[in-house]
Amino acid sequence: AQSVTQLGSHVSVSEGALVLLRCNYSSSVPPYLFWYVQYPNQGLQLLLKYTSAATLVKGINGFEAEFKKSETSFHLTKPSAHMSDAAEYFCAVSDLRGNEKLTFGTGTRLTIIP
Amino acid sequence: EAQVTQNPRYLITVTGKKLTVTCSQNMNHEYMSWYRQDPGLGLRQIYYSMNVEVTDKGDVPEGYKVSRKEKRNFPLILESPSPNQTSLYFCASSDRGDIQYFGAGTRLSVL
Numbered sequence: 001a002q003s004v005t006q007l008g009s010h011v012s013v014s015e016g017a018l019v020l021l022r023c024n025y026s027s028s029v030p031p032y033l034f035w036y037v038q039y040p041n042q043g044l045q046l047l048l049k050y051t052s053a054a055t056l057v058k059g060i061n062g063f064e065a066e067f068k069k070s071e072t073s074f075h076l077t078k079p080s081a082h083m084s085d086a087a088e089y090f091c092a093v094s095d096l097r098g099n100e101k102l103t104f105g106t107g108t109r110l111t112i113i114p
Numbered sequence: 115e116a117q118v119t120q121n122p123r124y125l126i127t128v129t130g131k132k133l134t135v136t137c138s139q140n141m142n143h144e145y146m147s148w149y150r151q152d153p154g155l156g157l158r159q160i161y162y163s164m165n166v167e168v169t170d171k172g173d174v175p176e177g178y179k180v181s182r183k184e185k186r187n188f189p190l191i192l193e194s195p196s197p198n199q200t201s202l203y204f205c206a207s208s209d210r211g212d213i214q215y216f217g218a219g220t221r222l223s224v225l
Contacts, residue, residue: 043216104156
């Protein structure tokens with residue numbers, strides 16, 4: 001069975017500082033990995049996805065994530081935090097067949113300090 | 115505009131009163147799914163459908179029913195809601211091997 005662990009249910013960073021949200025996965029087959037963002041009172045929006053092409057994946061709003069097989073990690077980063085980045089972020093894993101079943105992590109709420 | 119539309123957005127009901135949350139997508143997607151989101155638990159899949167008349171249980175199907183009579187619609191049915199079904203519900207759709215698009219959510223309170 002696949003699973004995802006997000007370290008840190010709450011992360012606070014200062015505006016302009018580096019954002020690092022951690023995600024580790026467990027999968028018996030090469031996974032598809034995703035980061036979704038949820039703004040208050042909204043649905044989930046895809047930030048980026050990894051599907052076994054380049055290990056460094058660039059997404060929207062300046063976010064990127066690096067797939068590290070040896071560490072079973074897919075951490076999300078952004079060089080400089082903006083106030084508009086305040087949201088909840090979910091890491092998710094799917095099996096090799098594609099996105100038909102997503103298994104989500106428990107989420108990380110990101111707060112930006114002015 | 116590509117959309118997944120859920121209705122209602124907010125619903126307060128009482129224990130045992132049957133309810134239906136509708137979900138409709140305009141992208142001709144084969145795959146549709148229902149998730150519930152609870153604090154500290156993330157999103158968990160309730161049911162999914164690979165195509166019309168093809169549905170299967172997800173991780174937390176107890177107390178829920180679904181149907182897929184048309185490709186665009188995938189309603190979630192709670193025949194006898196209980197307080198432990200108070201949650202935020204999301205519908206999602208996708209094509210095979212493509213990203214999932216999510217609705218805006220339905221916040222359900224069962225008293």
